[in-house]
Amino acid sequence: MYKYIIRRILVFIPMLFALTVIVFGLAMAAPGDAISGNELADPNVDPEVYEQQREALGLNDPVPVQYWDWISSAAQGDFGNSLVYNGRSVAELIEERFANTLYLGLFSLGITILVGIPIGIYSARHPYSLFDYGATGFGFLGLAIPNFFFGLIAIYLLSIHLGWFPAQGTLSGPGQSGFNELSDRIHHMILPGITLGLAGTATYMRYMRSEVLDVLGSDYIRTARAKGMSDTNVLYKHTLRNALIPIITLMGFEIGVLLSGAVITEQVFQYPGIGTLFLNSVTNRDFPVVMAIALILGTLILIGNLIADILYSIIDPRIRYD
């Protein structure tokens, strides 16, 4: 098993290298650069000034040279400075937002699992009941409603009109600490968390339902029942373990997805996270930021998948790696 993990981690290196080459190539192939910005240049600024800045930032160098400059410092852990956020270091920009994305991601994953899986199991145990139909209806609705729309409705109803939740941001003000900050943060996370988790909840619910139904109908469950095992035991000892395997695959992907941030949700709630930063950096051609985020996300997705693979072998002893 340890050998397997080490082998997998070694494979990360060429994969991530290929990732940087591809993303860098794409970033460079896009027309325009960071200096031309996302809006038009300021007419009061001499274009010569912009040209000088291009030269100073090395944007006029050939692409392979630029790539070499980037990768040689990135290999030493230095992701350079943002081209757009005047001189601010990439590490700082990402760090600032990563925590936000992490909190929100975990929060919504928590909602997804705590709500989606139990409902799925219940639905499977009582298929075609009123509850099951209700849950199915909710599932389709959850999948069908676009995030931004649900978010806006939630803001209008729950925060603007009823005032139960704050509409925007991660905190109500700077300078808080301790428990106050934590509760304020959670308070701010509820609406975006639900918005972000809605589609996931629906997906998990549907998956869980069909998996549990599937397993419940299999021979070994019948055998277990036949030998007089209690329903609870059948469910928790035999059914769930087997039903969880596809869910784990889903979660492996989910880690990457959640941490890549949810651009739309972040936008609607003005929740400063990685997603918005990534999108803005792409439109602004801020390639040092784009590269750093791509690299981080790539690594996280690989790790997520690795964790999922390891969890398989824990949940299902039939799966072994050596």
Place this chain on the structure above:
Amino acid sequence: MRLKNKWFIFLIFVLAFGLFLAACSGDSASEGDAEEPEEGSDTEEEEPASDEPQMGGTLTGAMDTAPAGVFNPIFYEEAYEANILDFTHESLLSQNDSLEFEPHLANDWEINDDQTEITLTLEEGVTWHDGESFTADDVVYTYKAMSSPGYVEAGGIRTEYVVRLLGYEEFNNGETDEFEGVVAEDDHTVTFKFAEPNVTILKDVNFPIIPEHIFGDVPIDEMTEHPATLNAGEVIGTGPFKFTEMLEREQYILEKNADYWKSEPYLDQIVWQVVDQSVMLGLLENGEIDFIGDPSGVPAPDFETVDALDHVEIIEQTDFGYQLMGFIMNHRPDSQVESGELNPDEWIPNEDMSNQQVRQAMAYAIDRQAIVDNLLHGHGSMINAPIAQQFWAYDEDAATQYEYDPEQAEALLDEAGYEDTNDDGYRETPDGEEWVVNLNYPTGNQLREDSAPIIADFLEQVGIQIDLRQPTEMTAFQENLTDNNEDWDLYLLGWSLGSGDPDPSALWGTEAAYNFSRWNNDDSEQLMAEAMQPPEAFEQEYRSEKYSEWQAEFSEDLPALLLYAQNKIYAFNERVNGVEPMPYSFNNDPELWWVSESEE
């Protein structure tokens, strides 16, 4: 095996718990709560609407995008940072509502006869937010920093203010350490010296001043990373408010500078809240935010909704800038695109678009008033000359008006030889070939995007076949517009202008990079040069005359049809008083803003 699994799960559990604890253990000992017992002002018992300004209170403003985070006047680039810096930093002069320069940090000035030198007397008793006194050395330092070698490389773009200073070249090249351009005569007198007679002398000395005692020893290339540039509480200016705290990308808090040299500000605090455009109005309605100022303002389609709110007041004024439909009149040859040079002698005229009659016909064919009325819901104006309407130089009457007149358009096209010879409903070129005019436009401005198909439709109605291209991102659009415009005919674009001086040569001079039409007109060149020619141009009346002539020339030759100038719509809660926006900014004299705590 089982044992191992349990172990593993236990490990995960311990890790998760540890993480949870780590997240919680932000020092809970220091309960520095931000809530202060406020409400010092509701002692005024029975007068609900008192006209006397009251001390105290907090205002919350909304902007739709967070500032990039560079709170240094010599390095910032965006309007979002300006929303902070307008409150914290000040210039020697300010502009009044007719754009004349007025005393600010400098209370008096004297200009020599050939306008090569200006000596300003600074206000005494002005202090920086940290208590140090503001002196002429700070002024010298600010201009020196912007002139120094490496300023542009470090990310600065405001060289416009320093290039005309005496000895700029030598100092900027590093040939000398002596900076001759700005000299402190004594603590409160400073002289600016220019290499040549300077027509825009007052504009050039009007730049926010930064403190020498903070930045004096900081190398220019480290200034953008300096704490006094980045961190709330460390940004030091002379303005009526101090930038004290921020929640990065969410909230920016300005606290009053009780020692402000003009008068103590009425408000305790101004909070900028970053709010998504889609919920901004909702928050204005329920009172969570008090005002919407620059740069977004209230979108024109929402005007009625906001206007209908009882507790919200609106100020509407013309924006500095315009949207245009340009005609690509000339192309640069490949060699020039390659080298980036602009040499009009080798330019290749763009067939059809280089024909003045065709351009004028298109101008008559487009009902711009309808665009203003329907797309902007009337919150804008139609202009015919590319100078901001607020300027003394703008002359509506000098320009050709181009009222909507499709018949005139058809007549002009017929006259130019563009007729429909094969009865397909579209006009052919004078040579009888198929004539397709393409229209390119960028994304990023919803109104402009919406206007493109409307414009195409108007043009098709007079028989011009239009190829409406897919819009592209502004970055890509601009690159294409600059370099690869071989098959481009029409383009949509917008400009925001500065309020300092109306000189249009940076946009419409033949060799100006931003002259994307590649307009090459000797009369225009001459008029623009004359309008900036000392010593005659020291007289505003003379310049005004020249600009009138120029506007006539522009609108006749028509390198671009000006579509509309949008209005800025500012909205604020009625409890806000004393707000008097300048034509160029909402943030004016915030020390005079105050709130009346109305009956709740």
